[in-house]
Amino acid sequence: MTLIDGKKLSKKIEDSIALEVDNLKPKGVVPGLAVIIVGDDPASHTYVSMKEKSCKRVGYYSIVHKMPDTITQNEIIETIEMMNNNPRIDGILVQLPLPEHIDTTKILEVIDPKKDVDGFHPYNMGRVVENLEAYAPCTPAGVIEMFKEYNISLEGKDVCVVGASNIVGKPMAALLLNENATVTITHIYTKDLSSHTKKADIIIVGVGVPNLIKEDMVKDGAIVIDIGINRLESGKLVGDVDFENVSKKSSYITPVPGGVGPMTIAMLLQNTLTAAKSRES
Ligand code: NAD
Numbered sequence: 001m002t003l004i005d006g007k008k009l010s011k012k013i014e015d016s017i018a019l020e021v022d023n024l025k026p027k028g029v030v031p032g033l034a035v036i037i038v039g040d041d042p043a044s045h046t047y048v049s050m051k052e053k054s055c056k057r058v059g060y061y062s063i064v065h066k067m068p069d070t071i072t073q074n075e076i077i078e079t080i081e082m083m084n085n086n087p088r089i090d091g092i093l094v095q096l097p098l099p100e101h102i103d104t105t106k107i108l109e110v111i112d113p114k115k116d117v118d119g120f121h122p123y124n125m126g127r128v129v130e131n132l133e134a135y136a137p138c139t140p141a142g143v144i145e146m147f148k149e150y151n152i153s154l155e156g157k158d159v160c161v162v163g164a165s166n167i168v169g170k171p172m173a174a175l176l177l178n179e180n181a182t183v184t185i186t187h188i189y190t191k192d193l194s195s196h197t198k199k200a201d202i203i204i205v206g207v208g209v210p211n212l213i214k215e216d217m218v219k220d221g222a223i224v225i226d227i228g229i230n231r232l233e234s235g236k237l238v239g240d241v242d243f244e245n246v247s248k249k250s251s252y253i254t255p256v257p258g259g260v261g262p263m264t265i266a267m268l269l270q271n272t273l274t275a276a277k278s279r280e281s
Pocket of ligand 1: 162
């Protein structure tokens with residue numbers, strides 16, 4: 001079994017981004033990322049502070065707009081529009097989830113697609129589905145990078161994606177299809193989940209249920225990618241896969257933490273760099 005080391009790969013990507021940032025400096029370009037966070041959800045604040053730290057590490061300009069959960073939708077929209085018009089900002093990220101009184105779709109649609117480094121705007125999502133150049137959502141894009149790094153070909157492979165959200169499962173399926181994989185998407189309404197996972201060469205799970213994928217749901221030698229992040233009552237961080245037992249059957253597997261998580265941030269930095277490099281166009 002080979003452990004797919006997302007921490008190591010993300011560091012390698014960060015190092016090459018930092019070099020590119022140095023090369024951009026003489027041209028007067030410093031990539032800039034603006035993050036908007038609403039409310040006081042501790043997990044969201046942890047993610048934002050990790051993103052801020054990684055921006056610092058690679059030499060980006062970054063600003064964080066912290067807003068109380070009493071904020072109105074219009075006030076958030078005004079802030080996004082300000083960032084859309086700010087020439088120092090190349091990427092805008094709205095940390096999800098937003099409070100219930102805010103219409104997430106409306107908010108995401110206000111972001112200029114050229115600054116949509118999270119890849120959640122329907123414009124970018126549509127272009128991803130059509131296999132055109134676009135900002136792909138960072139988590140599934142990070143998973144594709146892992147396959148590339150470990151020379152795992154996706155062509156013709158049977159891949160079962162478990163979870164079908166707009167930010168994880170659906171764009172994951174689209175990116176896999178673009179790599180010529182045969183994709184099955186499963187979700188909460190799937191009748192017999194294990195009948196699908198058992199057939200798969202590759203299982204990619206992003207659900208938010210600890211231990212959902214067990215040993216008897218995985219065929220021998222399968223590749224297992226765990227996107228889930230769950231904090232147990234004990235404080236321990238786990239994914240959606242019963243790692244201890246599934247790892248014994250799999251050929252490759254990602255750990256949690258240290259798997260897909262760091263790759264998500266690396267892809268965010270990558271998308272922001274791409275946006276900064278295309279400032280002129
Ligand atoms: P979501 O709640 O929006 O979607 C969950 C999906 O899982 C839905 O499609 C639902 O139908 C499906 N599902 C729920 N229970 C199921 C079950 N028992 N069997 C099969 N399918 C089931 O969640 P999300 O935002 O897509 O996040 C999913 C997980 O991925 C969470 O644990 C989240 O923390 C994690 N996540 C990790 C990263 C990262 O960087 N590693 C990024 C985003 C999300």
